[in-house]
Amino acid sequence: MPSGPKRRRTAVLISGRGSNLQALIDAAAAPDYPAEIVLVLSNRPDARGLERAAVAGIPTSVVPHRDYETRAAFEAALTEVLSEAGAELVSLAGFMRVLTEAFVSRWQGRLVNIHPSLLPAFPGLDTHARALAAGVKLHGCSVHLVSTEVDEGPIIGQAAVPVLPGDDEAALAARVLEAEHRLYPLCLGLLAGDRVRVEGGTAVVEGGGDNAGRLLNPDPGSLR
Ligand code: GRF
Numbered sequence: 334m335p336s337g338p339k340r341r342r343t344a345v346l347i348s349g350r351g352s353n354l355q356a357l358i359d360a361a362a363a364p365d366y367p368a369e370i371v372l373v374l375s376n377r378p379d380a381r382g383l384e385r386a387a388v389a390g391i392p393t394s395v396v397p398h399r400d401y402e403t404r405a406a407f408e409a410a411l412t413e414v415l416s417e418a419g420a421e422l423v424s425l426a427g428f429m430r431v432l433t434e435a436f437v438s439r440w441q442g443r444l445v446n447i448h449p450s451l452l453p454a455f456p457g458l459d460t461h462a463r464a465l466a467a468g469v470k471l472h473g474c475s476v477h478l479v480s481t482e483v484d485e486g487p488i489i490g491q492a493a494v495p496v497l498p499g500d501d502e503a504a505l506a507a508r509v510l511e512a513e514h515r516l517y518p519l520c521l522g523l524l525a526g527d528r529v530r531v532e533g534g535t536a537v538v539e540g541g542g543d544n545a546g547r548l549l550n551p552d553p554g555s556l557r
Pocket residue numbers: 349350351352353354426427428447448449474510513
């Protein structure tokens with residue numbers, strides 16, 4: 334097989350369903366995608382995403398956080414598994430553990446997360462319920478480099494979706510999830526392809542254009 338451009342060895346960390354993992358697996362199936370998924374690591378043995386990895390023939394590892402007395406010990410175990418796999422990038426995809434400064438610093442610029450809101454709005458949990466309660470007209474998701482504060486760090490990309498009349502939490506979550514599945518492969522590809530640089534604490538995407546494709550809600554065209 335001819336050797337193409339070097340693909341960045343990427344580990345995906347999960348805790349559950351793994352639908353974003355699946356989107357990344359599907360994207361990485363293309364030989365010219367700049368990241369290769371070399372490991373799927375879960376802190377929960379029952380995470381459904383582990384099956385998805387197995388189906389795709391990707392090695393998996395389980396590091397149960399409950400087996401470790403401290404966060405530091407848990408993260409040392411994560412680091413060992415990641416090093417053994419030769420991971421260059423770490424992608425968090427529904428990984429439900431808060432990471433310490435030591436771990437985050439070690440992976441700075443190479444650790445990426447997806448969060449189901451338009452950050453900096455609604456960091457933390459229950460983002461869809463909180464967006465509905467706040468009455469926002471646009472909601473969405475963000476992919477960002479991880480810094481030591483939860484759900485903070487330079488934003489690589491965002492996808493916005495409308496909040497529609499009659500939406501409940503499930504309907505809004507489903508609309509955002511669809512956007513997540515498009516956004517995460519795009520952003521991981523940009524990072525792996527060395528097209529993201531951080532300037533003054535914010536991420537700049539090389540060739541990212543001027544963001545001229547605007548999304549307005551309410552749509553001025555439909556207002557009278
Ligand atoms: C996603 O909504 C993601 O944004 C958040 O956790 C959820 C994980 O879903 N961090 P899945 O496991 O990828 O299906």
